[in-house]
Amino acid sequence: MGDAMDDDRLTAVGLFFETAAGLESALGRQLDSYGLPRVWMEVLLRVSRSPGGQLRMSDLAAQVALSPSGLTRAVDKIEEAGLVRRVSCPTDRRGAFVQLTEVGRERLDGIIPAHLTHVEESFTGLLSPTELARFIATLRKLRDHLNPGAAQLTPECPS
Numbered sequence: 472m473g474d475a476m477d478d479d480r481l482t483a484v485g486l487f488f489e490t491a492a493g494l495e496s497a498l499g500r501q502l503d504s505y506g507l508p509r510v511w512m513e514v515l516l517r518v519s520r521s522p523g524g525q526l527r528m529s530d531l532a533a534q535v536a537l538s539p540s541g542l543t544r545a546v547d548k549i550e551e552a553g554l555v556r557r558v559s560c561p562t563d564r565r566g567a568f569v570q571l572t573e574v575g576r577e578r579l580d581g582i583i584p585a586h587l588t589h590v591e592e593s594f595t596g597l598l599s600p601t602e603l604a605r606f607i608a609t610l611r612k613l614r615d616h617l618n619p620g621a622a623q624l625t626p627e628c629p630s
Contacts, residue, residue: 533620
């Protein structure tokens with residue numbers, strides 16, 4: 472039993488969870504100070520970085536690791552704040568898309584510089600450029616295996 476408890480695989484997964492929790496806490500506090508919950512920031516970033524500035528709800532749910540109902544509740548609140556809007560696609564009735572509003576874009580533009588500084592101080596600045604590139608590649612490999620839906624995007628709805 473002793474040898475199994477010293478297994479590097481347990482160490483790796485434990486360190487990953489501890490690091491993710493620490494990063495989520497640090498960045499969450501910073502975002503809270505701007506009046507923007509971490510989940511809202513994730514939604515806004517995912518939508519803004521998607522083709523056409525919009526993303527299907529189901530794709531967004533996979534990327535932010537929320538259930539469809541959890542995402543619906545989050546998007547409801549973000550939409551009430553005027554940061555996103557839902558749009559239907561006349562050529563695809565399977566689901567709604569979320570679009571960033573001008574107010575949402577302005578809010579992101581105002582927060583991103585400070586957020587990037589905090590990300591640099593808390594996370595990416597601790598890695599060399601080579602380490603960061605390798606880390607991103609490793610995370611993509613793990614994500615693509617564990618959550619392949621997060622890597623796939625539904626084409627944007629033609630206007």
